[in-house]
Amino acid sequence: MVLNPVISKLAGKLVVLASASPRRLEILRNVGLRFEVVPSWFKETLDKSLFKAPYEYAVETAKQKALEVARRMPIKHLKTPDIVIGADTIVTVDGLILEKPVDKHDAYRMLSSLSGKEHSVYTGVAIVLCHEKENEEVDYQLIQFYEETKVKFADLSEDMLWEYINSGEPMDKAGGYGIQALGGMLVEYVHGDFLNVVGFPLNHFCKQLSLIYNHCTSSSDQKSESVHLSVNGTHPTPVLSQPTPSVPAQSSHGSSSIPKPSSSSSSQTHHTHCSLAHKVKRKGSDSEVSQSSWMLVNSLSKHTDGREAKLCNSENTTSPLITRSEQLIERDVTEHEDSEPRKEDLERISELIDGFKASKALFTASRLRVFDLLHRMPGLDAAQVGQEVKASVKGTECLLEACVSLGLLKSKDRTYENTDLATSLLRSDSCFSLHGHIQHCDDTLWPLFSHLESAVEEGHSQREKVFSRKPKEDTFHNSQEAKLRFMNAMHSVAKVAGKSVATAFDLSRYKTACDLGGCTGTMACELTKAHPEMSVTVFDLPAVVELSERFRPLQSNNRVSFVAGDFFQDELPKADLYILARILHDLTDEKLHILLSKIADVCKPGCGLLLSEIFLDEDRSGPSRGLLQALSMSEGKQRSATEYSLLLKSHGFNTAQIRHTDNLLDAMFCIKA
Ligand SMILES: Cc1cn([C@@H]2O[C@H](COP(=O)(O)OP(=O)(O)OP(=O)(O)O)[C@@H](O)[C@H]2O)c(=O)[nH]c1=O
Structure with a gap:
C-alpha cells in the first residue's frame, strides 16, 4: 500500500506505549511520535500450547499488554488514553x-539453538483505540497484526557464545540477542524488517495508522479484522469481531486466521531507512560506531513488497555481503577524506570549539548582573553598562556584542536590551531564574572541567585537588558560602523543572509525601501546588534545613514542612509517597542500595516513589547534558530510565510511568509492590 504521512495525525492525542522496552521507545521517539510510557503489568505467561502458530501467541500477548494498560489508566491514572500500543517480540x-x-x-x-540456523522473529502489535462514551464507559477498539523477519546466525563457537553471554546483552532480549548491538556480529542475513527484530515493526505500524487515520481503502491483499471490546469498568467483554468503517483494514499479517507471509524473491532492491540511519545522521559520520551502524543499515535491502528485506548476500556466492559492505564503507571513508569539509560539519565543530567561550561569556555577564541591569534599565549603551557594573568600556562592549551573537541580548543603535530568553531565565530574580545554577557552573564546574584531562586519566573527579588548593574554601564561612551557592543552584533547577516533574503523574491518591534531600523545598512546593491535598515534608541535613530558611519567604505554603536529618543514618519521616529528585545519580552503588533499602523498608505496598533525574537515552548516546555532567561527578553515575527502573525494581518498586519532560529533569513514578 502507499504510505501517507501519519505520525502528525496523532498530535494532540494521548498516545501511550504499554511497554518497558527501551528499543520500542527509541524507535517510536525517533520518528517524532509523542507518547507516554506506561509499562504493562501483564505477565507473559499465556499457555503457548493453546496457540496454533507462534505469531498468534505474540499477537495475543501484545493485545493483553495493551489492554491491561488501557483498562488501568482511567482508574489508576484518572485519564483515558486515546491510543495504547502494545507489542511482543518472540524468536x-x-x-x-x-x-x-x-x-x-x-x-x-x-543462542546455541540458533547457531548456524535460520530462525523467525515475530513481533505482535496491538493498537487499542479508546473512545470515552457519555456514560463514562470506555469503548475499546482493537487492531492487531504481526510482522515476521527471518534471521540467519553464523555457526557460533563456544568462546563466541560465552563472550557474548558474558557481555550481559542477551538478558532482556527475546531469543537472547540484540541484533542492533553486539548481537549484530552473530547475524549472517536478515530477511524482512530489521526494526521488527529490534522490537517494533515501524513500517507496518505506520501503514496501520495510515489505514486508521487517513481512511485509505485496503489493498487487495489485506484482510479486514478489527475487534471491538465494550468495556464497562475493568472487565472487557469481546462483543464483536468484524471489520468496521473507522478501522478499515488489517494487514495481511493481521491476527490468527491470516496465512504466513511468503518468502519474497523479488530482485529489486532499495536501501532501508531505520532509526539507526537517523542516528548516524544526527551524530555525524566520524565515529567508528556511526560507521558500523551505517554499514549495517546499508547492507540491508528491501524487496518490492516493501516488507521483505534481505541482505545482499546469498549462500551461493563467496561473501557478497562483506564485499559490498566493505565497498560501501571504503567509498564513504574516501569520500570524506578527499572532499571539502561540509559547511554543517565545520559549523558544528566551530560551535564545539567555541563552546567554552560562550559558556564563560554567559557566566561573566550573569556574575556582573548585566541581565538584571538591562531589565531595570533597557537601552543602555556599552559605556553606561560598563559604568553600572564597574567594568571597562572596551571589555563591556566586547561582552555585550558576544551576548548579542549568542541570542542573550538584542542591540539597536549600539544600545542593548535583554532578549525574552534572558528576561525569563537569566535575571537573578525571575521566577524561572537559572542564575544560581549558572553561578555554580562558573564557581565549581568550570575549575573542575579545566582539570578534565587529569580526571579522565585518573578515572575520578578532581574535586579535592582543585578545591583544597584554595585554603579559604576550608574555613567555616566559606564552606557555608559554598553550601549556599550549591543550594542556590539546586533551587534554580528545581524552580525551572519542578512543575514539569510535579505534574508529570496523577499523584492525587497520596496525601503525605517526603522529599528526601529536598533542599530549599522548591520541588515540595510545586508538588503541593499540583496536588492540593498533599502535604510534603522536606528531609535534609541540619545545615541545609537551617540555610533553607533564607529561601522560605519564596515558599509561602503551610503544607510544606522541614525536618532535619541524615537519610543514611536517621529514621525517615513517614509518608505514603517518597521523592528522590537529583539524588540517586550522585551516590555510589553502595550508598544507593542503603538508601533504597531504607525507603523500601518504610514503604507499605501501594506507596509511591517519584524519581527525578536526567534519563540517558537507552543506548547512552545522549542527552549531552547528562553525559557531560557525568564528567565532573565525584561518585555515582548517570543512568537510563530502564536502568533506574531495574534498580528500583530490585528494591520492590514497580515502574508505573516514565515521563521524558523536555525540561531539565525527567521523571519516573513507581509503586511499591
Ligand atoms: C530479537 C531482539 C529482541 N530485542 C528485545 O527483546 C525484547 C522482547 O521482549 P518483549 O517481551 O517483547 O518486551 P519487553 O522488553 O519485555 O517489554 P514489554 O513490552 O514491557 O513487555 C524487546 O524489548 C526487544 O526490544 C532486542 O532488543 N533486539 C533483538 O534483536
Whole structure:
C-alpha cells in the first residue's frame, strides 16, 4: 500500500506505549511520535500450547499488554488514553518459542539453538483505540497484526557464545540477542524488517495508522479484522469481531486466521531507512560506531513488497555481503577524506570549539548582573553598562556584542536590551531564574572541567585537588558560602523543572509525601501546588534545613514542612509517597542500595516513589547534558530510565510511568509492590 504521512495525525492525542522496552521507545521517539510510557503489568505467561502458530501467541500477548494498560489508566491514572500500543517480540526456532532468557544458562540454551540456523522473529502489535462514551464507559477498539523477519546466525563457537553471554546483552532480549548491538556480529542475513527484530515493526505500524487515520481503502491483499471490546469498568467483554468503517483494514499479517507471509524473491532492491540511519545522521559520520551502524543499515535491502528485506548476500556466492559492505564503507571513508569539509560539519565543530567561550561569556555577564541591569534599565549603551557594573568600556562592549551573537541580548543603535530568553531565565530574580545554577557552573564546574584531562586519566573527579588548593574554601564561612551557592543552584533547577516533574503523574491518591534531600523545598512546593491535598515534608541535613530558611519567604505554603536529618543514618519521616529528585545519580552503588533499602523498608505496598533525574537515552548516546555532567561527578553515575527502573525494581518498586519532560529533569513514578 502507499504510505501517507501519519505520525502528525496523532498530535494532540494521548498516545501511550504499554511497554518497558527501551528499543520500542527509541524507535517510536525517533520518528517524532509523542507518547507516554506506561509499562504493562501483564505477565507473559499465556499457555503457548493453546496457540496454533507462534505469531498468534505474540499477537495475543501484545493485545493483553495493551489492554491491561488501557483498562488501568482511567482508574489508576484518572485519564483515558486515546491510543495504547502494545507489542511482543518472540524468536522461534525448531518449533520452539524463545522469549527473554531467565539466566545465563537459559541464554546459552537459546543462542546455541540458533547457531548456524535460520530462525523467525515475530513481533505482535496491538493498537487499542479508546473512545470515552457519555456514560463514562470506555469503548475499546482493537487492531492487531504481526510482522515476521527471518534471521540467519553464523555457526557460533563456544568462546563466541560465552563472550557474548558474558557481555550481559542477551538478558532482556527475546531469543537472547540484540541484533542492533553486539548481537549484530552473530547475524549472517536478515530477511524482512530489521526494526521488527529490534522490537517494533515501524513500517507496518505506520501503514496501520495510515489505514486508521487517513481512511485509505485496503489493498487487495489485506484482510479486514478489527475487534471491538465494550468495556464497562475493568472487565472487557469481546462483543464483536468484524471489520468496521473507522478501522478499515488489517494487514495481511493481521491476527490468527491470516496465512504466513511468503518468502519474497523479488530482485529489486532499495536501501532501508531505520532509526539507526537517523542516528548516524544526527551524530555525524566520524565515529567508528556511526560507521558500523551505517554499514549495517546499508547492507540491508528491501524487496518490492516493501516488507521483505534481505541482505545482499546469498549462500551461493563467496561473501557478497562483506564485499559490498566493505565497498560501501571504503567509498564513504574516501569520500570524506578527499572532499571539502561540509559547511554543517565545520559549523558544528566551530560551535564545539567555541563552546567554552560562550559558556564563560554567559557566566561573566550573569556574575556582573548585566541581565538584571538591562531589565531595570533597557537601552543602555556599552559605556553606561560598563559604568553600572564597574567594568571597562572596551571589555563591556566586547561582552555585550558576544551576548548579542549568542541570542542573550538584542542591540539597536549600539544600545542593548535583554532578549525574552534572558528576561525569563537569566535575571537573578525571575521566577524561572537559572542564575544560581549558572553561578555554580562558573564557581565549581568550570575549575573542575579545566582539570578534565587529569580526571579522565585518573578515572575520578578532581574535586579535592582543585578545591583544597584554595585554603579559604576550608574555613567555616566559606564552606557555608559554598553550601549556599550549591543550594542556590539546586533551587534554580528545581524552580525551572519542578512543575514539569510535579505534574508529570496523577499523584492525587497520596496525601503525605517526603522529599528526601529536598533542599530549599522548591520541588515540595510545586508538588503541593499540583496536588492540593498533599502535604510534603522536606528531609535534609541540619545545615541545609537551617540555610533553607533564607529561601522560605519564596515558599509561602503551610503544607510544606522541614525536618532535619541524615537519610543514611536517621529514621525517615513517614509518608505514603517518597521523592528522590537529583539524588540517586550522585551516590555510589553502595550508598544507593542503603538508601533504597531504607525507603523500601518504610514503604507499605501501594506507596509511591517519584524519581527525578536526567534519563540517558537507552543506548547512552545522549542527552549531552547528562553525559557531560557525568564528567565532573565525584561518585555515582548517570543512568537510563530502564536502568533506574531495574534498580528500583530490585528494591520492590514497580515502574508505573516514565515521563521524558523536555525540561531539565525527567521523571519516573513507581509503586511499591
Ligand atoms: C530479537 C531482539 C529482541 N530485542 C528485545 O527483546 C525484547 C522482547 O521482549 P518483549 O517481551 O517483547 O518486551 P519487553 O522488553 O519485555 O517489554 P514489554 O513490552 O514491557 O513487555 C524487546 O524489548 C526487544 O526490544 C532486542 O532488543 N533486539 C533483538 O534483536
